[in-house]
Amino acid sequence: MTYLTLTFSDLSSLIQSLYSLQRHGIKLGLEHTYQLLEAIGDPQDGLRFIHVAGTNGKGSTCAMIYSILRASGQKVGLYTSPHLCRFNERIRVDGSPIDDQEIMIFMNKAKNDIKQTKSTFFETTTAMALDHFKNHEVDVAVIETGLGGRLDSTNVINPDLSVITPISLDHKDILGDDIIKIAKEKAGIIKAGVPLICAEQEKDVEELLKKKVNQVNTEIQMIKTSMIQEIAFDKNGCHFSFEGELYQVPLAGNHQAHNAALAVNSVKKYDSSIKTISLQTGIKNVKWPGRLEQVSKYIYYDVAHNQAGISFAIKTIKTIYPSRPLIGLFCLKNDKEFDLIVKSFQYIMHKVYVATDKKGFLIDPYQLSELLEMAGCKSKPVDTISSGIARMKLKINQGGIGLIFGSHYIAEEVYEEFEISFETGQI
Numbered sequence: 321m322t323y324l325t326l327t328f329s330d331l332s333s334l335i336q337s338l339y340s341l342q343r344h345g346i347k348l349g350l351e352h353t354y355q356l357l358e359a360i361g362d363p364q365d366g367l368r369f370i371h372v373a374g375t376n377g378k379g380s381t382c383a384m385i386y387s388i389l390r391a392s393g394q395k396v397g398l399y400t401s402p403h404l405c406r407f408n409e410r411i412r413v414d415g416s417p418i419d420d421q422e423i424m425i426f427m428n429k430a431k432n433d434i435k436q437t438k439s440t441f442f443e444t445t446t447a448m449a450l451d452h453f454k455n456h457e458v459d460v461a462v463i464e465t466g467l468g469g470r471l472d473s474t475n476v477i478n479p480d481l482s483v484i485t486p487i488s489l490d491h492k493d494i495l496g497d498d499i500i501k502i503a504k505e506k507a508g509i510i511k512a513g514v515p516l517i518c519a520e521q522e523k524d525v526e527e528l529l530k531k532k533v534n535q536v537n538t539e540i541q542m543i544k545t546s547m548i549q550e551i552a553f554d555k556n557g558c559h560f561s562f563e564g565e566l567y568q569v570p571l572a573g574n575h576q577a578h579n580a581a582l583a584v585n586s587v588k589k590y591d592s593s594i595k596t597i598s599l600q601t602g603i604k605n606v607k608w609p610g611r612l613e614q615v616s617k618y619i620y621y622d623v624a625h626n627q628a629g630i631s632f633a634i635k636t637i638k639t640i641y642p643s644r645p646l647i648g649l650f651c652l653k654n655d656k657e658f659d660l661i662v663k664s665f666q667y668i669m670h671k672v673y674v675a676t677d678k679k680g681f682l683i684d685p686y687q688l689s690e691l692l693e694m695a696g697c698k699s700k701p702v703d704t705i706s707s708g709i710a711r712m713k714l715k716i717n718q719g720g721i722g723l724i725f726g727s728h729y730i731a732e733e734v735y736e737e738f739e740i741s742f743e744t745g746q747i
Contacts, residue, residue: 338407338427338444353443353473359433360447363454369477370462370590373469373506374485374519376628377579380571380608381485384583386462388602390414392587392594397453397461399474401445404610404623404731411449413456418448426451442466446473460590470508481590482509484518485582487525488628489657503528512536517586519578520544541589543582551577555614555640565596567603572612573636610731612636615738618644619712619722623731625652627660630725634668637723644721645670649708650699651682651726658691666697671715674699675708677729705733 357364372382379400386398395414403409408417426448427434434444446466453461463479465472487503503525510516510532518529518540526542533540549561557570560577562584569580580603587594587602610623612633618641622633637646648669652661665672674689676682683691685701692699702708705724712722724734735741 337431338423338441349471350473350476352437352439353446353476355437356430356433356439356443356447357450357476359437360430360451363447363451364477367450367453367458367477368460369479370460370481370483370586371465371474371477371479371509372462372483372485373465373472373509374483375488375502375506375626376632377485377519377575377582378464380576380579380611381483381583381586382462382464383608384569384580384603384606385483385586386412387606388583388587388594388599389460389462391602391605392591392598394459395457397449397456397458399446399449399453399461400464401442401466402728404728405735410445411452413453413458418452422452422455423448440473443473446476450477465506465509468502468505468508470505472508475509478511479509479514481586482511482514482516483582483586484509484516484521484529485579486519486628487521488626489660500524500528507532510536510538513538515589516540517582517589518542519582541585543578543585545578548577548581553577553636553640565600567600569603569606571606571608572640573632575632575636576611610728615724615734615740618716618720619709619724619738621724621731621734623725623728625661625726625728626657627664630661630664633723633725634665637721638668641721644719645715647712647715647720647722648672649705649712649722649724650674650688651676651705651730652688653681653727653729654683659695662692662695662697666692666695669697670720672697672699673702673708673711675702675705675730677705677727678733679729681729682727705730706737709734709737 370385372378382398382400386396389396398412401410411418463474463477465474469475484506487506489499507529515538516533520542530540551558551560551574553572555572557568557572558577559568562581567580569576584599610621613621615621620637624630624633646669648665650672674685676685689699689701702711716722
């Protein structure tokens, strides 16, 4: 690979130009992505993919599939969003995020095509990921949808396998105002002849998915909750039995056992020759920060930002620490289903602090506190994440348990506050 002479100023300018593409907003549709990919040589052609959609557990399931495939000796790409601290985390090969030089080379190569096609941030990032996987000659890439499925930029790929995690209400303003409309969008990744592995769904959603599978003449395998046995978890993770084998995953909560079972079955469907030891090793070694991540002895951070995700996190915390009052530090982006989210914690939290991020992506804490008050949930606005954590620590010293939740956007500030290094971004 040819490397350019890279200066901080050059890189900063290019990254800023990439982020500036967000001014185009969210453009649902595949036309611009196809145009951009064609302009840069259709890097997706000849690659193998596993495509993952859903509402909750998408990222964790992708990380688990990726970890298992790596444990089996394959060279694996991973494309997920959003990132926690650095953009580079979105695009990985065998644990390593795309480096700054490679971002710079791509942006220089594609800048005229990006301008001509008026590509959005996510369309450009998707093209960058596919180009990166082609350059690194991966055996397979695990691709997480960004939003929805049918018109999501990632839906330009022709996968070997499609996977759908649990579907619930999120992004109603874009995907539809009820779960069936949302499910129709997620079901858009189902393609003719491509098997579907699916988590257990609400009855109406399950029927919709089965109907779509029949329409395109492919097969579906549903991972029912009853198939996952002997789930037990503590602060260090969980273990469970699935199809006669025992698994350990270093992520806490019943929901992570379900994500793991979905990942195991997906990999078995993708490549039936992969041995049980690789399945178990991959699940045991998975890394996925920001998912009930213990950042200090009695404080956890979870990026959950919808009703179902927050409910999973809170239920897990209360199961591990049943006698400790729960103290929350809550942040939220403005496009979320506020009324549903509040229901997930308003009668469970002993105390709720609300804050925003330094970059101003999230709702102002005083506005958020007022919204919570109107919904019947008392809260205390604080000016920064740091001051919120300081107040939370005082409550922890009085016997509480802390949960920082609601957004990916505060990850960098949380890690700085607890002096957790995320420099390499290795996963």
